[in-house]
Amino acid sequence: MVSIDYDLELRRAGAYATGGWRRVLFLAQRHVLGAAGLVIMTLFVFTAIFADFIARYDPLTIDSARALARPSLVHWMGTDSFGRDVFSRIIHGARVSLAVGIGSTALGGTIGVIVGLTSGYLGGWVDLVFQRVSDVLQALPLLVLALVMTAALGPSLPNVIIAIAIPLIPTVARVIRANTLALRELPFVEAAKSIGMSEVRIALRHVLPNTLAPLIVLATAQLGSTILTEASLSFLGLGIPEPYPSWGRMLSESAAEYVRTAPWLVIFPGIAISLAVFGANLFGDALRDILDPRQRG
Amino acid sequence: MTEALLEVTDLTKHYPVRAGVLRRQVGTVHAVDGVSFSVGVGETLGLVGESGCGKSTVARSVLRLVEPTSGHIRLGGEDITHLSKTALRPHRRSMQIVFQDPFASLNPRMTAGDIVGEPLAVHGLASGKALEARTAKLFEQVGLRPDQMRSFPHQFSGGQRQRICIARALALGPRLIVCDEPVSALDVSIQAQVINLLIDLQRQHGFSYLFIAHDLAVVAHISHRVAVMYLGRIVEIADKDELFRNPRHPYTQALLASVPIANPLAKKLTPLVDGDVPSPVNPPSGCAFHTRCRFAMERCKIERPGLMEAGDGHHVACLLNEGTGRPNSIP
Amino acid sequence: MKEATDLVLEVKNLKTVFFTNSGLFKAVDDVSFTVRRGETLAIVGESGCGKSVTALSLMRLVPDPPGRIVGGSVTLEGTELLALDETRMRAIRGNRISMIFQEPMTSLNPVMRIGDQIAEAVRLHRAMPNREAQDIAVEMLRLVRIPEPARRAREYPHQLSGGMRQRAMIAMALACRPALLIADEPTTALDVTIQAQILALILDLQKELGTGLVLITHDLGVVAQTAQRVIVMYAGKKVEEASVEALFAAPKHPYTRGLMASIPAVPASGLAAQARLNEIPGTVPSLVRLPPGCPFAPRCKLAIKHCEAEYPPLADWGGGHLAACWRAAEIAEVA
Structure with a gap:
């Protein structure tokens, strides 16, 4: 039948890529889409950090003489109705998206871990109360909940982060709780008990570290949806207040009026949002595959 | 027999079976039903x-990892059945456990060295350099290299992982190690390594084992005395030689006859019992084995036989042996 | 032959x-x-x-x-x-060609009656009405010595014990002979x-x-x-x-x-307390990075230099007894 060159196949399958960069390169080859996601995410973070150096104009400077200029060599993505450079605004908008994405994921994740760990490890009525509360929270869509929150808190960057983080808490807590329940029954937890270790120490030292892999995967996947929620909130006028550039608001300001006359005002922020969300999701999917213990040889 | 290190009297563990929306109790799992035995100093009792x-469940009850429904557990003469968590803590140093699954019994996020040294750290017995030195010594005792201390569990094979578990159990210098199927997840060639290690360690340190296994051959090799359990009860307990040479309980006989012998010329397999083990929820009345027993009489369905001495430390719970022995409290 | x-x-x-x-x-x-x-x-x-x-x-x-x-x-x-x-x-x-697996619980569909599962397996390969296939199913359950086969055929896998499930698996595997x-x-x-x-x-x-x-x-x-x-x-x-x-x-x-x-071994007669076993040292090698010669050589007491260099051929040592070992000829004496 088929003959096979083992050495070649071994190399192809990454037998020699055991550590360091070679391992990363090998994984990138096997998960091409994930690698693409990683590249997009890296670009995104890089842009946010060095926005001041990349942007060619100040994103807030109004220049009515140049209002609604088409994309050109001077203004790569054109200008808006106030004559602000769209490219520079998108570059700076990455900052807002990243701040909201990372901020709310970190906040929601941390609280979610604490709640999930406590409720999973302690069980009993604590667990029961938490579960019913999270049932209620999860019955409402993420966006609606965030809408209500920002409406109540008022639009500002920290408030947007809080508003997006709160609906995340039950999602994260559920995953951590499920993991904790499974881990609590494992012999190594029993072994820790049999050496006389306290419950808190067992929870922190033996249970928590083992829930990190699913947490990282979940956080990466949620990053995309938080960016999207921020954009939606801003689109509805409840996001980051003026004059900071936010992709969502850039869209909302121009969608109705200029979609026919100045389509670049809609197209470029749209692409930015899609790209960031797409990148986060691709990377999250690949991460899940790689961290899946069944995939480890 | 030497003095008893562990004495278990009338240990019973029932679990409620709940069903329906109201979680009403609909039955009881008789996991352990009046089990008594003792383990001497330096002795291995196979279960x-x-x-x-x-x-x-017996293993976990002895370590107080599950709370017994009734009965008493004495360790070195002291009753530990009802001690509070704090009061129990010093006793935890005296008894340790090695589990069946060497994959699940090690925290995958900790290094092997941290796992083995953790008991010492938790009890404040060593820290820093001293902790490292004592951990290294434990590694050597179980046949691992001290330079493997920095590796993570997944970098070890199944047999090596079980060695790590044994090292962790040794750390506090226990007097009793409960081994819950320590070799059943291992390959045959590795199984022999671990059994030999356990035997060697006992000879060096003189601790006792409560050795739990489903494999008669493994138990035969490591134990001094063997107890046979069926549906939550001990049906026979005797010196190892005596038990294998002269099994008195029909269940023990069936168990022995069911083991396939690794010799094609030996007598072929003869299943001495039919059917399956009945459910521990509402177990059969009388002798729990009567539903599968070749010798079952009418009486067996009604009377529950207690353990009777049938000569020289050999105890059997079977009405067939009634005439030959006298009832005895702690075998 | x-x-x-x-x-x-x-x-x-x-x-x-x-x-x-x-x-x-x-x-x-x-x-x-x-x-x-x-x-x-x-x-x-x-x-x-x-x-x-x-x-x-x-x-x-x-x-x-x-x-x-x-x-x-x-x-x-x-x-x-x-x-x-x-x-x-x-x-x-x-x-x-059919196969039975180690875990009888996961090999049976938990939401299908035992009889239906066997009948389905039969009808995949033989054109016949369901009634006839159901009869075969009951017949197969009787063949694997399940008591009251007609009643058991109407039960679900979780109602059977481990041994019964494995019998049902065997019945299904053998249904098409x-x-x-x-x-x-x-x-x-x-x-x-x-x-x-x-x-x-x-x-x-x-x-x-x-x-x-x-x-x-x-x-x-x-x-x-x-x-x-x-x-x-x-x-x-x-x-x-x-x-x-x-x-x-x-x-x-x-x-x-x-x-x-x-x-x-289960001792037929008395056995010294705590006999040590003869162990094979070392562990099974990782299949990803096998040594060039005999993969057992690192654990083998009889290994010689040549074992690590070249994999031994599978040779016939008489009467169809095949073994791949450089020292198979002398094994009775050296071991």
């Missing part, structure tokens, strides 16, 4: 039985 | 590889064997030796990816299985008293139906009590093959010898 016979 | 028509299965130079994140490994490396009508061939070895992948390869059920059959031939009753397309393979699977039955650790998950019942049942049925049986196990006791011929596998390779009597009387490969010495 054999098939799945669901309650042997693991 | 038996007649060619007696031959049920012929496997030649089977090679199956797996592609994983940590590399490619040869799970089955150049394995050949035959099974005759009514014969039991045991494949024995430790975890990761390739015995289960061999079974899956015969069924063409190796998960792809990550696995793939990359060479050799598998002939069942004269048909080359590796050349068949999936549709034609499906017609053979469960019909001419296959030429070859593959049993992958059929009794490992069962208690020893149930194991004895199931093994006795499989052997009885095999005699009754004349099925060829490939029995995959790690338990040398099971091998000795059931097989006519035995293959010992180590690290994906067949290291020894012999009749069961020859193998247990005089194993030619040091690995086989080591395995036999390391199993604790």
Whole structure:
């Protein structure tokens, strides 16, 4: 039948890529889409950090003489109705998206871990109360909940982060709780008990570290949806207040009026949002595959 | 027999079976039903039985990892059955456990060195350099290299992982190690390594083992005395030689006859029992084995036989042996 | 030499590889064997030796990816299985060749009645009305000695005990009267008293139906009590093959010898308290980075320089007793 060159196949399958960069390169080859996601995410973070150096104009400077200029060599993505450079605004908008994405994921994740760990490890009525509360929270869509929150808190960057983080808490807590329940029954937890270790120490030292892999995967996947929620909130006028550039608001300001006359005002922020969300999701999917213990040889 | 280190009297563990929306109790799992035995200093007591016979529950009860429904557990003469968590803590140093699954019994996020040294750290017995030195010594004792201390569990093979578990159990210098099926997840060639290690360690340190297994051959090799469990009860307990040479309980006989012998010229397999082990929820009345027993009489369905001495430390719970022995409290 | 028509299965130079994140490994490396009508061939070895992948390869059920059959031939009753397309393979699977697995719970559909599952298996391969298939199902349950088969046929898997489920699995596997039955650790998950019942049942049925049986196990006791011929596998390779009597009387490969010495035996008579066992040192090598020579050499007491340099050929040491060891000729004296 088929003959096979083992050495070649071994190399192809990454037998020699055991550590360091070679391992990363090998994984990138096997998960091409994930690698693409990683590249997009890296670009995104890089842009946010060095926005001041990349942007060619100040994103807030109004220049009515140049209002609604088409994309050109001077203004790569054109200008808006106030004559602000769209490219520079998108570059700076990455900052807002990243701040909201990372901020709310970190906040929601941390609280979610604490709640999930406590409720999973302690069980009993604590667990029961938490579960019913999270049932209620999860019955409402993420966006609606965030809408209500920002409406109540008022639009500002920290408030947007809080508003997006709160609906995340039950999602994260559920995953951590499920993991904790499974881990609590494992012999190594029993072994820790049999050496006389306290419950808190067992929870922190033996249970928590083992829930990190699913947490990282979940956080990466949620990053995309938080960016999207921020954009939606801003689109509805409840996001980051003026004059900071936010992709969502850039869209909302121009969608109705200029979609026919100045389509670049809609197209470029749209692409930015899609790209960031797409990148986060691709990377999250690949991460899940790689961290899946069944995939480890 | 030497003095008793562990004495278990009338240990019973019942689990409620709940069903329906109201979680009403609809039955009781008789996991362990009045089990008594003792383990002498430096002795290995083997506890054999098939799945669901309650042997693991016995192991966990002895360590107070599950709370017994009734009965008493004495360690070195002191009753530890009802000690509070704090009062129990010093006793935890005296008894340790090695589990069946060497994959699940090690925290995958900790290094092997941290796992083995953790008991010492938790009890404040060593820290820093001293902790490292004592951990290294434990590694050597179980046949691992001290330079493997920095590796993570997944970098070890199944047999090596079980060695790590044994090192962790040794750390506090226990007097009793409960081994819950320590070799059943291992390959044959590795199984022999671990059994030999356990035997060697006992000779060096003189601790006792409560050795739980479903494999008669393994138990035969490591134990001094063997107890056979069926549906939450001990049906026979005797010196190892005596038990294998002269099994008195029909269940023990069936168990022995069911083991396939690794010799094609030996007598072929003869299943001496039919059917399956009944459910521990509402177990059969009388002798729990009567539903599968070749010798079952009418009386067996009604009377529950207690353990009777049938000569020289050989105890059997079977009405067939009634004439030959006298009832005895702690075998 | 038996007649060619007696031959049920012929496997030649089977090679199956797996592609994983940590590399490619040869799970089955150049394995050949035959099974005759009514014969039991045991494949024995430790975890990761390739015995289960061999079974899956015969069924063409190796998960792809990550696995793939990359060479050799598998002939069942004269048909080359590796050349068949999936549709034609499906017609053979469960019909001419079937398999029973270790875990009887997960191998049965929990939401289907036992009888329906067996009837469905029959109707996949035989055109017949459901009623007739249901009758066959009950008949099969009776064949595997399940008491009250008609009532049991209407029950769901969770209502049966472990031993009963494995009996039902066997009934399903044999419903189409296959030429070859593959049993992958059929009794490992069962208690020893149930194991004895199931093994006795499989052997009885095999005699009754004349099925060829490939029995995959790690338990040398099971091998000795059931097989006519035995293959010992180590690290994906067949290291020894012999009749069961020859193998247990005089194993030619040091690995086989080591395995036999390391199993604790139930003492027929008295035995010194706490006898030490003869252990095989070291661990099974990682299949991803196998040494160039004999993979057993690092653990072998008899290994010589040459063992690490070149893999020994599988040679016949008389009467069809095959072994791949450079020192097989002198093993009786040196070991």
